[in-house]
Amino acid sequence: MKQFGQQSTQLRPVSYPGAASRASLRHRLARLLRRRRRLLAALLFCAAAATIVQQLTPAPLATFEAVIAARDLAGGTTLGSGDLAVQNLPQYAVPGAAFRSVDNVAGQQLSGPLRKGQVITDAALLGAGLLVGAPPGSQAVPIRLADAATVALINPGQRVNVVLSTSAGLDQTISNQLLAEAVPVLWKPPANGQSQNLLPGRETDGLVVVAATAEQALKLAGASARGKLFLVLIDSS
Known part of the structure; x- marks a missing residue:
């Protein structure tokens, strides 16, 4: 029997506005993440790979x-x-x-x-550049060969011995003198025998340019007027 003045009370759970909706949102988000976890993992992997490639790619060359x-x-x-x-x-x-x-x-x-x-x-190019890389003091010396056909056997860079051949007459003994040893050929005329820039208006058949020391240059200068000049091709190694 209830006592007078007492009322029966029953506790009811207190609900706050929006609490249910937030719980439902978290549930849906968790479910979505579970369904799309492979896709998300793939996207993260691609982003990491792109970052690594960017770091490793060299800058464009100037x-x-x-x-x-x-x-x-x-x-x-x-x-x-x-x-x-x-x-x-x-x-x-x-x-x-x-x-x-x-x-x-x-x-x-x-x-x-x-x-x-x-x-x-x-x-x-013909000019001072012919002596690029030559030892200090080297000089570019033009010489005219007695046998112009020899020019066809040589190319720039070929090392040669320059020999002067002289005689006092037809019946006299020929004397050979080594004027320069192992000098590199710097230039030879083009195949048609003409060189418009080197010696304008002159034939250049048999003309070559060699690199020589100052001492060798003195011997080679005007040597063709004293006799016949010949080249001996040597092994460049």
Whole structure:
């Protein structure tokens, strides 16, 4: 029996607005993550791989313009605009003495043959560049050979002995003198025998240019007027 004045009370759970909806949202999100976990893992892997590739990819190489041979060119060629081209090359592939403009090269003459695509430097042209890399004090000395056909047997870089052959008359004993030993050939005329830039208006058959020391240059200068000059090809190794 209930006592007078007492009321029966029953505890009820307290609910807050929005609590159920937040719980439902968390449940749906967890379920979505479980369903898409492989996709998410793949996306994370791709992002990590892209970051690694970006870190390992080298920066683009700096390039420089350089004048190159537009085709195969023979030694002695007087260069025209059609023989030359300008190409962007990596810095490591451009020599310090390379030309950057065709205007600086056109009209000059090659000291030796060039393959298509080779960079043109001062060492490839007639002039002071012939002595690039030669020992200090070297001199470029032109000599005229008694047998012009010998020129066909040599190329720039070939080492030769220069021999002077003299005699007092037809019936006299021929004397041979070694004027220069193991000197490198720097230049020879083109196949047609003409060199418009080296000696304008003169035939250059039998004319070659060698690198010599100061002492050898004194012996070679004017030697062709004292007798006949011959080359002896030697082993360059």
